[in-house]
Amino acid sequence: MSISIEEIKRPENIIYRKPALLTDNVMHYCPGCSHGTVHKLVAEVIDEMGIQDRTVGICPVGCSVFAYNYIDIDWQEAAHGRAPALATATKRLCPDKYVFTYQGDGDLASIGTAEIIHACGRGENIVVIFINNGIYGMTGGQMAPTTLLGMKTSTTPYGRDAKLNGFPLVIADMIAHLDGTAYITRQSVHTAAAARKAKSAIRKAFEYSQKGIGLSFVEVVSTCNSGWKMSPVDANKWMVENMFKKYPIGDIKDVLSDK
Amino acid sequence: MAEKILMKGNEAIAISAIRNGVDGYFGYPITPQSEVMETLMKEKPWETTGMVVLQAESETSSINMIYGGASCGKKVMTSSSSPGISLMCEGISYIAGAELPCVVVDVMRGGPGLGTIQPSQSDYNQIVKGGGHGDYHNIVLAPASAQDMYDFVDWGFDLAFKYRNPVVILADGIIGQMMEKVEMHEMKPRRTAEEILKAAPWATTGKPSTRERNIITSLSLDADIQEKFNRKLKNKYEVIEENEVKFSEYMTEDAEYVFVAFGCSSRICEAVVDELRAEGIRAGLLRPITLWPFPFGEIARLAKQCRSMMSIELNLGQMVHDVRLAAGGTCPVGFYGRQGGNIYTPEEIVGEFKKFNGLA
Amino acid sequence: MKEEIIIAGFGGQGVLSMGKILAYSAIMQDMEVTWMPSYGPEMRGGTANVCVILSDKKIGSPIVTKYDTAIILNQQSMDKFEQTVKPGGWLVYDPSGITRHPSRTDINICRIDAIEGAARIGNSKVYNMVVLGGFLAVKPIVSLENVEKGLGKSIPARYSSLIPMNKAAIEDGMEHVEIVHRI
Numbered sequence: 182m183s184i185s186i187e188e189i190k191r192p193e194n195i196i197y198r199k200p201a202l203l204t205d206n207v208m209h210y211c212p213g214c215s216h217g218t219v220h221k222l223v224a225e226v227i228d229e230m231g232i233q234d235r236t237v238g239i240c241p242v243g244c245s246v247f248a249y250n251y252i253d254i255d256w257q258e259a260a261h262g263r264a265p266a267l268a269t270a271t272k273r274l275c276p277d278k279y280v281f282t283y284q285g286d287g288d289l290a291s292i293g294t295a296e297i298i299h300a301c302g303r304g305e306n307i308v309v310i311f312i313n314n315g316i317y318g319m320t321g322g323q324m325a326p327t328t329l330l331g332m333k334t335s336t337t338p339y340g341r342d343a344k345l346n347g348f349p350l351v352i353a354d355m356i357a358h359l360d361g362t363a364y365i366t367r368q369s370v371h372t373a374a375a376a377r378k379a380k381s382a383i384r385k386a387f388e389y390s391q392k393g394i395g396l397s398f399v400e401v402v403s404t405c406n407s408g409w410k411m412s413p414v415d416a417n418k419w420m421v422e423n424m425f426k427k428y429p430i431g432d433i434k435d436v437l438s439d440k
Numbered sequence: 441m442a443e444k445i446l447m448k449g450n451e452a453i454a455i456s457a458i459r460n461g462v463d464g465y466f467g468y469p470i471t472p473q474s475e476v477m478e479t480l481m482k483e484k485p486w487e488t489t490g491m492v493v494l495q496a497e498s499e500t501s502s503i504n505m506i507y508g509g510a511s512c513g514k515k516v517m518t519s520s521s522s523p524g525i526s527l528m529c530e531g532i533s534y535i536a537g538a539e540l541p542c543v544v545v546d547v548m549r550g551g552p553g554l555g556t557i558q559p560s561q562s563d564y565n566q567i568v569k570g571g572g573h574g575d576y577h578n579i580v581l582a583p584a585s586a587q588d589m590y591d592f593v594d595w596g597f598d599l600a601f602k603y604r605n606p607v608v609i610l611a612d613g614i615i616g617q618m619m620e621k622v623e624m625h626e627m628k629p630r631r632t633a634e635e636i637l638k639a640a641p642w643a644t645t646g647k648p649s650t651r652e653r654n655i656i657t658s659l660s661l662d663a664d665i666q667e668k669f670n671r672k673l674k675n676k677y678e679v680i681e682e683n684e685v686k687f688s689e690y691m692t693e694d695a696e697y698v699f700v701a702f703g704c705s706s707r708i709c710e711a712v713v714d715e716l717r718a719e720g721i722r723a724g725l726l727r728p729i730t731l732w733p734f735p736f737g738e739i740a741r742l743a744k745q746c747r748s749m750m751s752i753e754l755n756l757g758q759m760v761h762d763v764r765l766a767a768g769g770t771c772p773v774g775f776y777g778r779q780g781g782n783i784y785t786p787e788e789i790v791g792e793f794k795k796f797n798g799l800a
Numbered sequence: 801m802k803e804e805i806i807i808a809g810f811g812g813q814g815v816l817s818m819g820k821i822l823a824y825s826a827i828m829q830d831m832e833v834t835w836m837p838s839y840g841p842e843m844r845g846g847t848a849n850v851c852v853i854l855s856d857k858k859i860g861s862p863i864v865t866k867y868d869t870a871i872i873l874n875q876q877s878m879d880k881f882e883q884t885v886k887p888g889g890w891l892v893y894d895p896s897g898i899t900r901h902p903s904r905t906d907i908n909i910c911r912i913d914a915i916e917g918a919a920r921i922g923n924s925k926v927y928n929m930v931v932l933g934g935f936l937a938v939k940p941i942v943s944l945e946n947v948e949k950g951l952g953k954s955i956p957a958r959y960s961s962l963i964p965m966n967k968a969a970i971e972d973g974m975e976h977v978e979i980v981h982r983i
Contacts, residue, residue, distance in 0.1 A: 233646075233647055233649075234646045234647055234648045234649075235646045236646060236647075237512070237644045237646065239508070240657075246659060249653070249655045249657065253647065253653050254646075254647050254653055255644035255645065255646055255647045255653055255654045255655070256644065256653065256654075256655045256656070256657075257507070257508060257511040257644055257655075257656045257657075258538070258655070258656060258657035258658065258659055259504065259507070259508075260504060260507070260530060260531060260534050263500070263501070263504035263507070263531070266496070266500075266501040266502075266504035266505045266507075266508060267504055267505065267507055267508030267511065268508060269494070269501075269505055269508065270464060270466060270492075270494075270504075270505035270506070270507075270508035270509035270512075270516065271508045271509065271511065271512055271644070273464070273492045273494065274463055274464050274492055274509050274512055274514045274516070275512055275514075275645070278646055295497055295498060295500070295501065296497075296500075296501055296504070298497075299496070299497035299501065444827060445953075446820065446823055446824050446827055446833065446835070446953070446954075471839070472839060557839070613839070614836065614862065614863070617836065617837060617839050618834055618835065618836045618862050619820065619823060619833075619834070619835035619836075620832075620833060620834050620835070620859075621827050621832065621833055704862070704863075707859075707860050707861050707862060707863075708860070708861040708863055710860035710861065711860040711861035714860065783863050785863065785864070785865045786861055786864075787865065
């Protein structure tokens with residue numbers, strides 16, 4: 182029995198719909214990249230919370246530099262690493278707005294360490310979505326501060342060597358010590374179940390940002406299959422086996438439930 | 441009658457920001473301008489006008505806070521001195537590239553490097569010619585008194601919003617540290633949300649269903665689109681050059697010798713003109729009040745009238761190149777400067793003037 | 801009328817605030833003023849000086865090298881500024897801490913022992929006001945009435961109760977200034 186397109190499009194047959202706040206622009210991300218999934222989760226959360234007209238996003242420099250092409254909200258495109266500074270001013274000048282930054286590990290954990298640490302230190306009431314795939318994706322797979330020891334990148338062609346390149350930075354745990362942070366969690370989006378958990382973490386972070394209790398930080402341990410030179414499936418497997426050891430999944434701090 | 445208060449140029453910047461409805465100040469301490477943030481923190485404007493004041497972790501961060509605040513259509517400003525301004529130049533380039541309004545105050549000190557903390561005018565090239573990367577211009581205002589510091593904040597924001605362009609108030613350690621009488625005008629309230637929507641429909645104020653999303657960016661990966669944007673900027677700059685040049689003249693009507701000087705140097709040169717006039721030498725002074733756009737036309741006109749010109753600057757000779765460009769070889773253009781935070785006296789300039797003109 | 805004054809001494813002697821009060825008093829008299837301090841690390845424990853210019857007309861250069869009056873409160877400042885007084889000008893100084901007294905004969909010189917004056921008032925903090933009184937006795941550029949108004953403007957409102965004591969110190973200085981040399 183064949184089924185026509187018209188029949189498929191009937192409301193009772195629709196089991197999945199693109200989030201209303203994702204635009205029709207074709208994403209430039211590589212197939213298998215985690216960015217697309219995280220974008221979708223952020224768009225769903227904003228839509229479900231009904232806060233499109235009160236949300237301002239700040240894009241980084243890195244693969245997600247064009248996030249503003251994909252989620253239908255007002256955006257600011259920051260200089261490399263500076264998104265938390267833009268977010269700080271935006272939130273302080275417009276306290277009724279939901280303000281979030283969307284940053285990769287090169288942006289947040291390398292060139293932007295001062296900005297993220299001090300935004301955390303000041304307890305800015307913003308949300309930070311941190312995509313950690315252990316590599317610089319956009320510039321072609323160079324070492325990031327989060328690159329694992331032994332991991333090969335174009336600037337660590339023989340694997341990251343602690344003597345030569347130092348050790349990976351574990352940002353979420355570092356900022357958990359700061360009094361200005363309210364909610365810190367580490368998630369992933371490699372399975373449907375993981376994506377669901379990541380989505381509720383993102384929603385919680387957005388909700389916390391209006392409570393005046395400090396900065397909420399959602400790290401998403403991600404894959405970069407093109408940078409890692411693996412198939413999407415192998416990249417997911419490699420992430421679970423290697424990245425999760427250094428960057429274990431789960432909540433790190435929640436000032437409301439820790440009390 | 442407007443109230444007259446004795447204050448430092450730096451304090452005038454802070455008080456003017458509060459009284460002219462500025463929404464936010466973000467800064468980092470550096471001599472000789474720290475009184476700007478100190479005054480704001482002491483005045484606590486967040487309790488009166490609702491103005492936000494924040495001490496950032498660096499100049500890099502403060503200029504990017506300006507970038508974020510300006511993206512929301514707010515009147516935001518920062519201040520610093522030379523080494524801090526160097527750090528800000530990245531952000532200023534982004535702000536120019538994203539066509540955002542803001543006011544940056546540079547209270548110059550001696551350089552290069554960490555330099556000295558004494559007054560200087562050695563950031564002329566950096567601020568007037570660009571400073572950050574790419575094809576852009578700052579609108580540059582050069583105050584010469586504490587009153588100018590007070591007045592230029594409001595003027596700066598008018599220009600910044602009119603042209604969606606960064607405005608730099610290029611002051612120096614003397615203007616920042618000197619106290620003078622300042623006349624304060626009526627308080628101007630901060631803009632309401634409705635007024636911001638009207639003044640800055642491009643701002644990231646949250647996307648309602650009634651408009652497309654607003655994106656503040658300076659990024660374009662397509663050469664043709666970028667070139668089109670660069671030409672759009674060029675057109676805007678031409679309008680600014682056409683309409684916003686501002687200068688003042690002192691005794692130039694019959695001047696045979698014309699000094700060109702800005703900021704504190706123009707004050708010192710007024711005394712020089714007086715001394716030379718007392719000796720019967722017909723000297724005059726042109727003070728550019730906007731350094732960009734630069735008063736090329738007026739200098740060209742004066743060059744035809746006078747025997748020679750001299751550019752007097754607290755640096756190794758930066759503005760003098762623009763003066764020579766304007767004079768176009770019509771008359772000789774000399775230069776005298778002091779560096780490192782040293783300041784010339786009127787007598788010293790008189791001597792150099794006579795040497796240059798063979799009058800000694 | 802234009803009066804170019806340098807006030808110089810140690811940080812902590814109230815050099816900058818004396819200049820500020822003088823400047824404010826002149827504003828009360830509708831004059832133009834500039835107050836230009838030396839600033840930076842040299843202020844910390846070292847010498848502090850401020851150039852105050854009072855004028856009927858708009859002030860051009862705030863930077864001058866010759867002064868109508870030098871008010872000198874320590875030896876370093878005496879060494880630096882004695883020669884900068886214009887011939888016929890005034891040098892006002894506090895003799896305590898001075899090892900080499902001024903020697904010029906082409907200027908007017910007076911001394912004011914402000915430590916003693918402050919002791920008479922009973923508060924060392926009014927030291928600079930005694931000096932100011934000494935200066936105003938020989939150069940009455942601003943009226944005492946306007947100085948009182950100037951004090952009101954420069955002293956924070958919460959300390960306004962201290963104005964009478966400051967005024968008393970100025971009067972004490974006016975009374976006790978001692979002319980050393982008059983041309």
